[in-house]
Amino acid sequence: MSHFHPDHSADLPAILWPAGAEFSLAGPEGSELFPSVASWARSLFEAGGAFAVLEDRLEYSLLEVEADGARVTTIWGNGELGVTGIGVPHGDVPTIGYRVDYGELSVAFSSDQNGSNETFVEFVKDVDYLVIHMAGNENSTGVIASLHAKPSVWGQMATASNAGHVIVSHIATSDQNQLDENLSILAANYGGPVTVASDLMCVDVR
Ligand SMILES: [Zn+2]
Ligand SMILES: [Zn+2]
Incomplete structure (x- = not known):
């Protein structure tokens, strides 16, 4: 992920749907205004997230980049x-x-x-x-x-x-x-x- 403006990040859940995937996800560290790649991914895919329906279909590791x-x-x-x-x-x-x-x-x-x-x-x-x-x-x-x-x-x-x-x-x-x-x-x-x-x-x- 390059950054979390919607035009650069909103499509990932759709790409992963419906088949799921195993992948490594790299992206930026967070700031006051923007989530880190880890908190962004968790807010989408983990329990309680907007796309938690994908949780069991994904296997991913996270790398935050300075x-x-x-x-x-x-x-x-x-x-x-x-x-x-x-x-x-x-x-x-x-x-x-x-x-x-x-x-x-x-x-x-x-x-x-x-x-x-x-x-x-x-x-x-x-x-x-x-x-x-x-x-x-x-x-x-x-x-x-x-x-x-x-x-x-x-x-x-x-x-x-x-x-x-x-x-x-x-x-x-x-x-x-x-x-x-x-x-x-x-x-x-x-x-x-x-x-x-x-x-x-x-x-x-x-
Ligand atoms: Zn931008
Ligand atoms: Zn842009």
């Missing part, structure tokens, strides 16, 4: 496959970005963030695929601008990290002209290939 962005946390590893996470700046919301390395191949997920912490660029250094969230426009102001990186900042981060390919997801605008403008600003700041994601799109990274 969200201050100061250090990289190892989430999981199995042979050539490794998953790491780091806190990213998203206003007052504890938020984690993730990186998956498999042999020589790597994919990173920015999560919602405003791009103000250099440690993320180091974290995704030389990644093959960088999945970004384009929730803000170049001229966004207020809460949107404080929570979300502008297209130029995404481009600068992709360039600074030497990302091999950028996948644009979490597209907030429904205006094609606005999206086109955002993509051209991104392209002015990043010279590599860009894919615009859509729901259920699969990208073959082999």
Whole structure:
């Protein structure tokens, strides 16, 4: 889990229904305003929770990741496959970005963030695929601008990290002209290939 804004977390019970699953669940530590991944999961799936109907169908372990962005946390590893996470700046919301390395191949997920912490660029250094969230426009102001990186900042981060390919997801605008403008600003700041994601799109990274 990256963070507990509803657009990033509300779907998990539906994905687990009806078959249940055995899994490891990583996510941010809590704050005054947001639950930790552990308290969030318990509030959903344990007795008395909103989806306690799933309790007997789930077998999961929990890992809380520090969200201050100061250090990289190892989430999981199995042979050539490794998953790491780091806190990213998203206003007052504890938020984690993730990186998956498999042999020589790597994919990173920015999560919602405003791009103000250099440690993320180091974290995704030389990644093959960088999945970004384009929730803000170049001229966004207020809460949107404080929570979300502008297209130029995404481009600068992709360039600074030497990302091999950028996948644009979490597209907030429904205006094609606005999206086109955002993509051209991104392209002015990043010279590599860009894919615009859509729901259920699969990208073959082999
Ligand atoms: Zn968010
Ligand atoms: Zn979001």
